[in-house]
Amino acid sequence: MHPAPSVIVFTVASGAGYGLLATLALLAAFGAILPSLWLGLVGFGLALGLITAGLLSSTLHLGHPERAWRAFSQWRSSWLSREGVAAVATYLPAGLLALLFTFFDPGRGTLAVLGLLTAAGAIATVFCTAMIYRSLKPIHAWCNHWTVPGYLALAAATGLALAFAVLGAFGDAAAGPVGIAAIVALAAAWWVKRSYWAFLEVVPGASTPETATGLGRIGKVRLLDPPHTGENFVTKEMGFRIARKHAGRLRVIAVIGGIVLPAAFVVIALATAQPLHSLAGAIAAVLALAGALVERWLFFAEAKHTAMLYYGATRA
Amino acid sequence: MTSYTTPTKRLGLVIDLDTCVGCHACAVNCKEWNAGGHSAPLTDLDPYGPNATGVWFNRVHSFEAGEGRAGRTVNFPRSCLHCDEPECVTVCPTGASYKRAEDGIVLVNPDTCIGCKLCSWACPYGAREYDEDEGVMKKCTLCVDRIYNETIPEPDRVPACVSTCPAHARHFGDLGDPDSAVSRLVAERGGYDLMPELGYRPVNKYLPPRPGKPAPPVQPAEPATEGLSGFLGWVDRMLSR
Incomplete structure (x- = not known):
């Protein structure tokens, strides 16, 4: 399938944004972070900014x-x-x-x-995104039980890495547990992607x-002549091919760059004091996002x- | 419109792979009619340049099946199958893609299509083609603007591909009626569904190539000339140089 940049940016940015949003919302719900102007502006601003940028990006490929x-x-x-409904409802x-978190203190209840409600909406939206792909029967690589865990795990991993970076920068006490949760989520993402591959x-x-042709009753089927010598919409949209060796290297890059290194930088951040703490946290978040883009x-x-x-492929 | 019911009338095509000669006349006449029909225009991009592309509703492939003498070359026209379970319709977020209750034809409303292309991903058969120029998805209409058209002579009220086929390899009719000519043809010839494993339940059927004639007996090899002597041997040697 043609990897349209707008859809890749959309799913990664909105996934990370919903992951961050769900993390902050749950922390706020259980009183693990307390209402504050700057944490609210930066944390919720970043989450809603990523989500909004992603949703706007998704409209770029529309006719x-x-x-x-x-x-x-x-x-x-x-x-x-x-x-779309889940995104707007969230x-x-x-x-x-x-x-309320940023400018007022509405109380625990x-x-x-x-x-x-926010966390549930965020998770539901990422679930719906994954189900778009999960439900497409013509695409075996998507229509399987690894697609939904893959989207949820990567949203959690990138969202928690971002949350750790933000909370670390503010020196918030919640940073420690969130960092450990980020490592767990990164490990889960690694396991899901490895199982998927x-x-x-x-x-x-x-x-x-x-x-596809029903000609299997005669014997093995191969394409003799395509209908046209050039490309058409179907071959351009569905016929994207990636060399196997590049796919193998990119998988390694996605795992090392997007999972192993971010986890290592979270560990470094947890073990060090400021300013190294914030710097390592920020590097972990950026790497996790970059790795998710490759994935x-x-x-x-x-x-x-x-x-x-119908155009010469032997498997789909 | 996204939800649909399986209509009792199921208009569709029956394509005879035994008689299709692969002339592409169906594809060309489809383009000709539909360039001015329900989904007009069928935009071509760079039509006279080196990378000409454009929207077509019908494409004719040629396949080889089997090996050696048992093998066959089969011409294979491919277009929308107007499925009974059209997931191109259910995935559509706007309801622009719909299946008609009265005859089962799957159509796109070009005024509400947002051009997200998800329906083309949901179609296993590659039947839908996006019009980049107009920003909407297009597909075979089963010539909905011909088959009910009272301003053209009655024999012409069939899809353009069917009317033009010189080999009479394309048949149009109601596959929901077991007594229709097309249903009887399907029953008689063992018409089948494409990719039945995906469960889209296509209305269009394909008729398999008839079994080939038995292979002719193997011709005896050329008589050996090696070892000829005398004048004939000399001629053989000269001609063999």
Whole structure:
């Protein structure tokens, strides 16, 4: 599948933003962070900024962005529509929580209710994003039980790494537990991605050129002549191919750069005092985000669509 | 519109892979009709340049199946199958993509399509093509503007691809009616679904190539000339140089 930059930026930025939002909302809900102007501005500002930038980025690949509002209508059947509804619905408690946390101190009860609602909305939105891909039967690399854990784990890992960087910079007492949670989430992301890649190696998609043409009754099927000598929308959109050796190297880069090194920098940050504490935390967050971008690019580039079985692909 | 019911009338095509000669006339006449039809225009980009691309609803592939004498070359027209379980319709976030209750034709409303392309990802058959110029998704309409068109002579009220096929390899009709000509043809010839494992339940059916004639007996090898002597041997040696 063609790795469209707008969709990669959207899923990574909004995933990290919702991860950070859920972390801060839960901390606020349980009183682990206390309302404060600067933590509110920077923390919730960064979370809502990433989410908003991601959602706006997602409209860039639309043929008619001015009609994007129509996408809220089909939530009964479309995961894309559900994602839009969940994203907008999450803005309500999240915006209120950010406002009250930053400028007022509404008390524990209000923070708890808004915090839990915000965290639930954030998790639901990332779940809907993952389900868009999970539900596409023609794409075996997406339509499997690793897609949803992959999106949730990476959102948690990048979000917690960002939360650790922000809380570390403020010298907040919650930074320690959040740092340990970030390491756990990074380890979980590593395990999920490793299992996902192993799954792709072992379990092939159900469709073949034989089932796509129905000519398997005669024997093995291969393309003799394509319908046209140039490209068309289908070959450009679904026919992206990545060299196997590059995929292998990029997987290593994603794991080392996006999981192992960020975890190491979180450990360094936990073991050191300021200013090294803040610096290492910031490096961990940036690396985790960069690694997630590589992972998400691979998620698209490595996925094969059954339509390419009509254009000479032997597996989908 | 995103939800749909499986209609009793299921209009579709039956494509005979035994008689298709791979001439692309169906694809060309489809382009010709639809460039001015329901989903017009079918934009071409760089049409006279080195990287010409454009929107087509029908593409004709050629495959080889099997090995040696048992092998066959099969021409394979591919277009929207107007599935009974069209996930291109259910994934659409705006309801622009819909399946008609009255005849099962799957269409796109170009006034509400946002051009997110998700429907093209959800179609296993690569049937949908995005019009970059117009920013909306386009697809086979089963010539909805021909088949009900009372201003053209009745024999012409079939999809453009069907009317133009010189090999009579394309048939149009109601596959929801077990007594229709197309349903009987499917039953008689063992018509089948493409990628049945994905569960989209396509309405269009493909008729398999008929079994080939038995292979002709192997011709005996050329009589050996080696070892000829005399004049013929000399001629053989001269001609073999």
